[in-house]
Amino acid sequence: MIRVLDAGPLPLTTVQDLGRPGHLRYGIPPSGPMDRLAFVAANRLVGNADGAAGLECALVGPRLEAMRPCAIAVTGADMAPTVNGERRPRWTAIALRAGDQVRLGPAKAGMRAYVAFSGGIDVPPVLGSRATYMRGQLGGLEGRALRKGDTLRLFDAPIPPARRVVDPPDADPGLEVTVRVVLGPEADRFTEAGVKAFLTGAYELLQQSDRMGARLRGPRIAHARGHDIISNGIALGTVQVPGDGQPIVLLVDRQSAGGYTKIATVCSFDIGRLAQQKPGRHVRFQAVDVAEAHRLLHEHRAATDRLVLETIGQRMEKS
């Protein structure tokens, strides 16, 4: 069991697993981690299956207490994790004793940190998933973010051998993160200059961004003939451009359909890097065709698979 000593002033830490695909037809988004690679790495470090439930912490992390021995791993954004006040490495399995206190601070680099617990968090699955969908009040802890005083039950599991990810991805995506997009399906509804602005401009990530969508501000993307369409489906990463010419990238808690023109879709393998960008910093879009996107997807999956092999047999981290 894990006790939540402090969850911060904002509801920003949620239980997530790999999400609930299959319900978009009812308007229920998949949810799940924004940075899938970091989430999966944390689970593998503590010996869990990739889809075990853990925590996603945005911007600032919680303070937790282990009620019994377990192992945790913290990946993704750098929230300077400590155990009983002492700094601990990220991307590394850490053994906890009963009574140990873990603290994640504000994100120094990146935006979202992941905490996996050996065994995984035991909350009742809803539609086959433990992922929290806050807008729909579904999954996780009663469909909401963590609060002070919550307890998280863990499934029984052996304490895994200590290991770390040898060459973890950089938590900081940089002042400008470039993500790959496939243009369409309504790119023809924009002027040539509008598409060019989208592909050459730097777009500031706005504070109002959340798990539903990343709101951006930058060079205006001009429509050729109106911004309203008869609403149709929206994918993970779809870039919607309403009448003000400013793009919104739709993310894991997105709506399943929408009536604004869509200029492009960010490739699935770049969503994690976009998810680590902080408000106030910038995003750039680079067009690739579908064949190239599939080649890159293949590479990305291979890199995710290699993550495991490199973690075995590393130095022990004692707590």
Next chain:
Amino acid sequence: MFYAEAVVKPLGDLYVTVEFGDELSLELNFRVIALDRALREARVAGVTETIPTTRSLGVVYDPLTLSRERLVARLRELERSATAVRAVPSRHVTIPIWYDDPWSRECAAAHGAPNNVALLAELNGMTVADVIRTHAGTDHWVSAVGFTPACYQALPLDPSKALTAPKYQRPRKWTPERILCIAGQLTSFYPVASPGGYQLLGRTPIELYDPKQQNPVFRDSPVLPRVGDRHTYVPIDEATYREIRREVDAGAYRYQIEEDTYRLDDYLARVEAMKRGRSGT
């Protein structure tokens, strides 16, 4: 516009959309539903999810299992047989509505908008009572579900009963939950409190979204509306609204849902009849 051949477009690396045309039409929606059913029945390895909307079908796939070329070829094959479908299973769902209810009135006033039902009456050249009679006087076809859970879009099945409504010039900051609304000729619904720009018609005492899945009608999904459902909206007064609401709160409300089939030709015949009626006057 109906496209001569469905257009398949990519949305990134994991999703394609099959688009049948660019208008609000039951005929286009039938093609979407037919392809959706055909694709689900075919159980194509690598297709993980399909999302029917009014005029297009979204398909989520894993390109490392199923190449885009093979997916598109399969979609073409299924689409050809699907266009022949003239009848689909369609549930008939009865939904009580307190039209022009005080929550809708208050919400409109709080956003500086005129009474929305009165506005509809003015724009459609009829009385408020006529607006309610007209809207409740036809079944509405659920052509898409989504945006938020249990939000939907529905087309009037009797085209002579189609109202028209503009969207709000500035979207509202909030709308109470369980409000039925309209824009263009599409009826829609706010299952949970949310921003929005459709004109407010009335409020239902029953839930169409139940994340806790308490009523047995939500056993398979917390979302009640399905693409291909037909809704009948029944005008109710305040007393009935409150009575039904008490039943809902007590978990005792019995939803009125009938399994049925709907034939596209029934609709097309109605459209023809209306055209004839018009040219005859």
